[in-house]
Amino acid sequence: MSIAFRASPQAELVVSRRGKMITTTSALSRIRKWPMIVNYAIAIVSAAISAVVAFTVLPSWNADPVPLLFLCTVMFVALAAGPGPAALASVLTFLSLQYPLLSPAYPEVLQFSEILRAGLFIVASVLVVMLSAAQRRTSASLQLLGNSQQIMIGELQEQNDKLRVENAEHSEAATRARAAEQEIRLIVDTVPALIARYRADGFMDFRNRSWRDYTGLPQDNFGGRRWGSALHPDDEEMVERKWREHIATGEPFELEQRLRRADGEYRWHRVRRVPLRGETGEVIKWYAIAFDIDERKRTEDALRESEADLAKARHELQLIIDTVPVLVLRHRADGIIDYVNEVGRTYSGLTTTKWTTRTSIITHPDDVPRLEAAWDVALVTGEPFESEVRLRRADGEYRWFVTRRVPLRRNGEVIAWYAATYDIEDRKRAENELIESERRFREAQMELAHASRVVTMGQFTASIAHEVNQPLAALLTNAGTALRWLAHQPPNLEKAKPSIERVIDDGKRAADILSRIRDFSKKAPVRMESLEVNDAILDVMGLTHTAMSDNGVSAKMQLAKELPRILGDKVQLQQVVLNLIMNAIEAMTEVGAGSRELSISTSRAESGGVLVAVRDSGPGLPPTGLPRIFEAFYTTKSSGLGMGLSICRSIVEAHGGRLWATPNEPQGAVFCMMLPIGEQSLEKLGG
Ligand code: ADP
Helix, strand or coil, X not given: CHHHHHHCHHHHHHHHHCHHHHHHCCHHHHHCCCCHHHHHHHHHHHHHHHHHHHHHHHHHHCCCCHHHHHHHHHHHHHHHHCHHHHHXXXXXXXXXXXXXXXXXXXXXXXXXXXXXXXXXXXXXXXXXXXXXXXHHHHHHHHHHHHHHHHHHHHHHHHHHHHHHHHHHHHHHHHHHHHHHHHHHHHHHHHCCCEXXXXXXXXXXXXXXXXXXXXXCCCCCCECCECCCCCECXXXXXXXXXXXXXXXXXXXXXXXXXXXXXXXXXXXXXXXXXXXXXCCCCCEEEEEEEEEECHHHHHHHHHHHHHHHHHHHHHHHHHHHHHHCCEEEEEEECCCCEEEECHHHHHHHCCCCCCCCCCCCCCECCCCHHHHHHHHHHHHHHCCCEEEEEEEECCCCXXXXXXXXXXXXXXXXXXXXXXXXXXECHHHXXXXXXXXXXXXXXXXXXXXXXXXXXXXXXXXXHHHHHHHHHHHHHHHHHHHHHHHHHHHCCCCCHHHHHHHHHHHHHHHHHHHHHHHHHHHHHCCCCCCCEEECHHHHHHHHHHHHHHHHHHCCCEEEEEECCXXXXXEECHHHHHHHHHHHHHHHHHHHCCCCHHHCEEEEEEEECCCCCEEEEEEECCCCCCCCCHHHCCCCCCCCCCCCCCCHHHHHHHHHXXXXXXXXXXXXXXXXXXXXXXXXXXXXXXXXXXC
């Protein structure tokens, strides 16, 4: 194999490119695979064999086939080993043939037939050698041809394979291209945008399915109209004009227009068209896409409107802030004022909108510490803040204002405070006047109550004199007794002592009664104190004994134990009880002497206060006058003033309580007084 490669570079090439070509090498090539020396050996051996045969066998045959045999030998050598060996075989066989001639026994002059035979042999040998050489050349040529054919076939096969691969690739590419085209068509048809193609003259020659579905218009032309009925009539002129401009310039086209939907609704679309240019730059087609921007447009319009509304509202708000008769201030989170409205600037006479202090510099110096302290607390707690404060007007006058500050928070954190400060000077004055008039009213009430008490005392003069007389009479008796014991000889001090002690007690009793009368009749300011209602009632009863016994009235007391103490003015409340007892005694003078009963009871009220009830067995309340008996100057008595019950009610109400009247069973009237406990009564009394 390796020899063949060396002998034929083409064969080597073939083998290196296509290994299978080696198996197609011809039989001749296989003969030539022997070494050259073998070829020459073949020649020598063949010639020797033919010589042996010629001189040993053939003479016995008595013929002259020697030249023929030698010729056959040469031909065989030529065939088997090539022209060189054949030439050698020719020479050797010729020499063998001429041997007899060279032998000493051979005649010196050659016969003509011998020369001819030798000549013929030489010619035949030369021809054989030439033929052999020609055959070998032809064979080599054929082999070369075969090899080159093999190479060509190999190359052709290779080309063929390549072509087959390319073909397969091409058909695959074509399939892919078809699929891609279909996909593009599908995309173009299904993409949620209106896609169209225009000719260079600006007329549409393709619309995708979205376009057709949206407009409900067919694919064919619209009778000379560019967009058929798809375009809003109001937009048509403007769009046509612009489109013409762009067709002329070839510039990309973009604008917003309304397109009619199949159901007749016009919706805003953003349209964009770009040109496709040829090799020389001229526009061949226009490709167009339109997006529905109706929602966005509406949102934009709404946004624009709301922005306009917002600007208007802001303007109005600013107007309001600057015109409402309120000083509007904004404080930073640290409390510093960083905005003052027009009203504030006008009021203060300070032109700047920033006052840069925590408390405005127009605050009355006396109010600053209080305001600052409250502001400190509000800034820490973040709670709304309200305070009354005096602010200096531009002309120097201080007026009362209420300032209310509320925090503005972001993500729970206070970022600013807004303060509304409004003038309450007039209200403050009215309040002060009200307080003053109330004070005067209370004074007048007290005057009246005092006057009423004095009047009542006047009615009691006889009774009071009797009340005082009793201890004085007892005192005199006990003093006399004591004197008598002292007049004894020796003075009986043991006996005199108790009498003197009783004198002292009687004196105290008289002094006590006089003290109560004095308290009752003196004009003293209201004194609120914690008191036992039962004690106050018992004191009053002590003054009315005589009046009751003089009028044949029997009194009954039902005073509840462990009543809560109430807060009140003792004298005023005693005045009420005395008034009710006096009215009851007076009313009962109208009924028979045997049935004049007065009952005073105290109990714990459901509301937690103390209930006092004064019952009598008199004629009862006047039916027509029941609703009016508490009115001032209402009286059914010829000598009455009609002020008693009115004053009593105002006293009770000033204590936060209630006074009312109901019929008594089986006869008479009941006057009830409910007195609350604790602070509420104090508040209502107002000091
Ligand atoms: P005055 O005693 O001067 O008439 P009051 O204000 O004390 O004034 O009483 C108003 C009226 O209420 C009396 O005139 C009387 O008609 C009626 N009144 C008051 N207490 C009684 C009572 N216990 N029984 C019946 N009527 C009474």
